[in-house]
Amino acid sequence: MVLFCSDIGVAIFSICFFSDPDSSTALHFEIVPYLRKRRSTDYTRKLSAHIYKELNGCSHSVLRCDMTSRGGRGPSGRSEETTQSGSGAIKLPGAASLYEQLDKLVLVCLRDGRNFFGWLRSFDQYANLILDNTVERLTVEDSYADVPIGIFVIRGENVMLLGEVDEERELNVGSSMKQVTEPEIRRALAAIKEDRAARRRGEKVEWPIPEEY
Amino acid sequence: MLFFSFFKTLESKLVTIELKNDLKIKGVLHSVDQYLNCKLQQVEVLNAERYPHLLAVSSVFIRGSVVRYVHINPSDVNVPLLQDASRREYGEGRNAP
Numbered sequence: 001m002v003l004f005c006s007d008i009g010v011a012i013f014s015i016c017f018f019s020d021p022d023s024s025t026a027l028h029f030e031i032v033p034y035l036r037k038r039r040s041t042d043y044t045r046k047l048s049a050h051i052y053k054e055l056n057g058c059s060h061s062v063l064r065c066d067m068t069s070r071g072g073r074g075p076s077g078r079s080e081e082t083t084q085s086g087s088g089a090i091k092l093p094g095a096a097s098l099y100e101q102l103d104k105l106v107l108v109c110l111r112d113g114r115n116f117f118g119w120l121r122s123f124d125q126y127a128n129l130i131l132d133n134t135v136e137r138l139t140v141e142d143s144y145a146d147v148p149i150g151i152f153v154i155r156g157e158n159v160m161l162l163g164e165v166d167e168e169r170e171l172n173v174g175s176s177m178k179q180v181t182e183p184e185i186r187r188a189l190a191a192i193k194e195d196r197a198a199r200r201r202g203e204k205v206e207w208p209i210p211e212e213y
Numbered sequence: 214m215l216f217f218s219f220f221k222t223l224e225s226k227l228v229t230i231e232l233k234n235d236l237k238i239k240g241v242l243h244s245v246d247q248y249l250n251c252k253l254q255q256v257e258v259l260n261a262e263r264y265p266h267l268l269a270v271s272s273v274f275i276r277g278s279v280v281r282y283v284h285i286n287p288s289d290v291n292v293p294l295l296q297d298a299s300r301r302e303y304g305e306g307r308n309a310p
Contacts, residue, residue: 094246098274107270111279113234115266127250127276137266144266160232160279163256163270170269177265 098123101164106131108154109161115139117165118152126156138185140192143178145185215302219295220245220283229259229284230275236264238273249277 092099101120108116108129118131130153135146198204220242229239230251237260240253254272258264 091244093244094248094250094252094277095274096246097244097252101272101274107266109267111234127274139266142265156276157278159276160234161236161238161273161275163267163273165269166271167269169271176268 095123095125095127098127098162101162105165105167105170107161107163107165108159109163110154110158111160112158116149116152116154117146120162124156127159127162128156129154129159129162138182138189139177140185140188142176143180143185143188145180145182147182215298216249217245217247218298220249220251223285223289226289227286228253230280231282231284232275232279233281234279236260236267238275240273243272246277249280251275251277251280251283
């Protein structure tokens with residue numbers, strides 16, 4: 001698993017995950033420098049972050065981040081306390097800010113128009129994503145069906161948008177749209193496809209007739 | 214780099230991002246990175262009737278590569294400063310070895 005973490009615009013680190021077998025609540029992560037700082041080659045920083053997995057809701061929050069520098073400028077220890085999406089959290093730019101969505105229900109829209117709902121488990125600087133308990137949402141007009149597809153790894157280039165889902169609002173959406181079973185929605189999709197194909201072959205006229213006629 | 218710095222000045226401003234699939238999303242720009250990936254908060258989808266599943270979304274991360282336009286309030290842009298900056302960048306580029 002790789003998590004993306006930026007040293008405030010200086011370097012990018014990838015994190016190797018070592019779970020601590022002694023403790024069920026704390027995971028110890030070793031952070032290895034992914035890119036060295038360009039200005040000084042011996043600038044290698046070793047970070048270790050203690051990421052605690054909260055028991056309720058299974059959410060990760062970086063509670064402490066120690067940075068020590070080896071060589072170069074001498075030790076510069078730093079300790080930061082952040083909680084996810086808290087007001088005091090460090091604001092990481094762009095893709096790194098996805099850490100706020102870790103272990104939250106997210107909606108991922110792909111470039112080909114498919115939509116997935118799942119729990120974001122991991123990501124990296126390219127917005128490659130790992131979704132857990134994923135469902136693909138198939139929509140036809142005002143009816144939809146959720147097709148469970150388990151764990152899903154998405155290559156970043158296909159991601160169009162990732163949205164954090166407000167679960168309360170999601171329930172309200174359910175009232176405006178009708179949930180149907182997967183075979184029903186598949187039939188509806190097949191009908192649409194067949195309809196389009198028939199029109200293309202000229203067996204069926206579009207109604208209302210397009211204005212250019 | 215110029216556009217990255219420019220987008221950084223737009224953080225916490227209200228912008229509308231239009232994607233390559235015509236989806237228009239309005240929201241407060243939370244952060245932006247070097248690829249111009251954007252994160253918006255307090256999101257509102259302007260053409261929600263085509264994308265009903267986006268109604269439940271409160272904050273979005275948009276990959277920079279799918280953005281077509283970013284609509285900005287003119288009052289958030291300092292045009293003379295931007296012109297200066299681009300001239301400076303161009304000048305540096307020409308004089309670079």
